[in-house]
Amino acid sequence: MSIESQLEALMAQAPAGLTEGVALGTGLAEGYEFYDSAIGPVVVTFNPDGISSLDIVHGFQERYAERFGKVLLPAEAPSAWRRHIPEAIERGTPGKLPVDLRSVTRFQQEVLRTTATIPKGEVRPYGWVANEVQRPRAVRAVGSAVARNPIPLIIPCHRVVRTDGHIGNYSLGGPHYKIELLEHEGAKPDVLEDLASRHVRVRANASTGIYCHPTCGGIRRSKPSNVVDFHSISDAQEAGFRACKDCRPG
Amino acid sequence: MDDLAKALATDLDAAFPAVVEEMSRQLFWGLRRICGDHQEAEDLTQETFIRAYRALGSYDRDRILSMKLQPWLWTIAMNLGRNHLRDRSRRPIYVEMTEVGSSDPEPVDGTAWDRRLGTLNRHQRTAVVLRHVVGMGIAEIAEATGRPEGTVKADVHRALARLREAIEEEQ
Numbered sequence: 001m002s003i004e005s006q007l008e009a010l011m012a013q014a015p016a017g018l019t020e021g022v023a024l025g026t027g028l029a030e031g032y033e034f035y036d037s038a039i040g041p042v043v044v045t046f047n048p049d050g051i052s053s054l055d056i057v058h059g060f061q062e063r064y065a066e067r068f069g070k071v072l073l074p075a076e077a078p079s080a081w082r083r084h085i086p087e088a089i090e091r092g093t094p095g096k097l098p099v100d101l102r103s104v105t106r107f108q109q110e111v112l113r114t115t116a117t118i119p120k121g122e123v124r125p126y127g128w129v130a131n132e133v134q135r136p137r138a139v140r141a142v143g144s145a146v147a148r149n150p151i152p153l154i155i156p157c158h159r160v161v162r163t164d165g166h167i168g169n170y171s172l173g174g175p176h177y178k179i180e181l182l183e184h185e186g187a188k189p190d191v192l193e194d195l196a197s198r199h200v201r202v203r204a205n206a207s208t209g210i211y212c213h214p215t216c217g218g219i220r221r222s223k224p225s226n227v228v229d230f231h232s233i234s235d236a237q238e239a240g241f242r243a244c245k246d247c248r249p250g
Numbered sequence: 251m252d253d254l255a256k257a258l259a260t261d262l263d264a265a266f267p268a269v270v271e272e273m274s275r276q277l278f279w280g281l282r283r284i285c286g287d288h289q290e291a292e293d294l295t296q297e298t299f300i301r302a303y304r305a306l307g308s309y310d311r312d313r314i315l316s317m318k319l320q321p322w323l324w325t326i327a328m329n330l331g332r333n334h335l336r337d338r339s340r341r342p343i344y345v346e347m348t349e350v351g352s353s354d355p356e357p358v359d360g361t362a363w364d365r366r367l368g369t370l371n372r373h374q375r376t377a378v379v380l381r382h383v384v385g386m387g388i389a390e391i392a393e394a395t396g397r398p399e400g401t402v403k404a405d406v407h408r409a410l411a412r413l414r415e416a417i418e419e420e421q
Contacts, residue, residue: 003413007382010363011279015292018278022270025300028263 020073024048030068031075032060037089037153038184039177044085046077050098051085053150056173067150068103092120092156092185099151107133108145115146118159121186122215122247125163131250139163147171158182165196165214187215200229202249204241211236216247259314262306270299273323280384281327284376286364298327320386324394328376366416370409377402378409 023029027047034043034057043060045053045068055063064072077085084097093116101109114132118124130142149157152172158181162168167189170178182189195203195214204211205222211230212219219227230236233243233250243249254272257265277298282291302323306314367375373395380391381402388406392399 003410003417004382006359006363007378008385010283010360010383011275014274014278014295015288018274018292018295019267019270021292021296022274022299022303023267025296026266026303028266028303 020075023071024073024075029071029073031077032072033075033077033085035085035089039153039173039180042089042153044077044089045072046081047100048078049102050100051077051081051088051094051151051154052100052103054089054153054172088154092153092159093117094151094154097154099154101150103150104145104148107135107138107141108148111142111145112149112151112155112157115149115157115160116155118156119217120156122213122217123159123161123167123182123187123192124213124247125161125165127163128213128248128250129160132248153181159185159187161192162196164199165192165201167192167196195229198229199231201232202230202236204228204230204236204239209241210244211241211249212244213247213249216244216249218244218246255315255317255319258306259311262303266303266306269302269319269323273320274299276384277323277327280324280379281331283363283367283379283383285331286368294327294330297330298323301326301330318390318393321390321393324380324386324390325396328394328396362420366413369416370412373397373401374405374409374412377405378413381406382410 020029024031025048027049030045030047030052032043032045034041036042039056041057043055043057044051045064053064053068061072064070076082081097084095088094088097101112104112110133111129114129126139126142126146127136129146130136130139133142135141146157146160147169149155149171152158158170158172158178167175167178167182169175179189182192192214200214202211203214203219204227205219206226206228208222210218211233228239228241230239230241254265254269257268274295278291278295281294282288285291285294305326367379370378376395377391380386380394381388386394388399388402391397391402395402397405
């Protein structure tokens, strides 16, 4: 046999996994991996640009297909991200983890990035988020953006509550998970519901002269005898109090 | 190949998997014979496709329609291979597959041929693999490697002579 024809025979099948590797590397497919969370096992999807979604495990493939419609493959997230994923889920903020929010509009991305700044153990009403993104009248649009959050837990939309202070709805598996998460983070959902039913919007510290959102660390560390409750921001201002610079109640 | 280019120009995302399907065997085995290392060839093949996909996304329709896919992909692969040689510290692959394919098949005599090909210099090895393993024409190889056709032809010729000697020496 000639050398030329022996050389021609030096090919075999392409290695298994190559097609999938290319699909993941180009982002034509997304990878998924399971993690633990305060509300049980969750599935995280990712592409080369970052984490793209998070969902509870039961039925995730159907929901993913309907909303994102890409091919989904079991894979390992890039090693540089992997150790940050459990931390981001537990702390409820992306931190060093890149997130890919291209599945929602630019306005919605801005809302979600603002949501991600709400500290663990605290909550903010939709109106606060609207103020923060310089669109104070777009409270309803903020509500839709939060409901469309593709990466719950890591983007902590469970920390956004109704404007009347009630805890409200939650897209990831229902409102009981929202209560469970807030409980887990130390935000005391029963106290929040009690304040809401008494129409308390802000709480002020009589000795510092500052009013805060009820879950702001500043007011929660205040001596209970110094705390004064108000039904509105204007009531607090008329009484001579000024807004906290940390929680920016408006 | 022209049909593929047309499909790519119409809907890149829909057509790209067909490019991978069509080209992965020759890219992988060509690179495998040129670099001599299975894992490196796999990484290079994967990265070649990823770069190609990104590049195609930035090209306009006419540019995609007028290109010859095979030498273009091989140009990307050759450039990557050169950088690989220059910078051995490998970047991590972006997304790692959980399940790695079971033992991949290796043609008969593969190891013997790796040894023989290892006696060639880089240009000769590349030229003879692209010409006779992958089956590319001299003009396409010249395009992919950025070397003149006459030089490529001479490289293939010398490589074949050297391989014949290597086989004789084994006997």
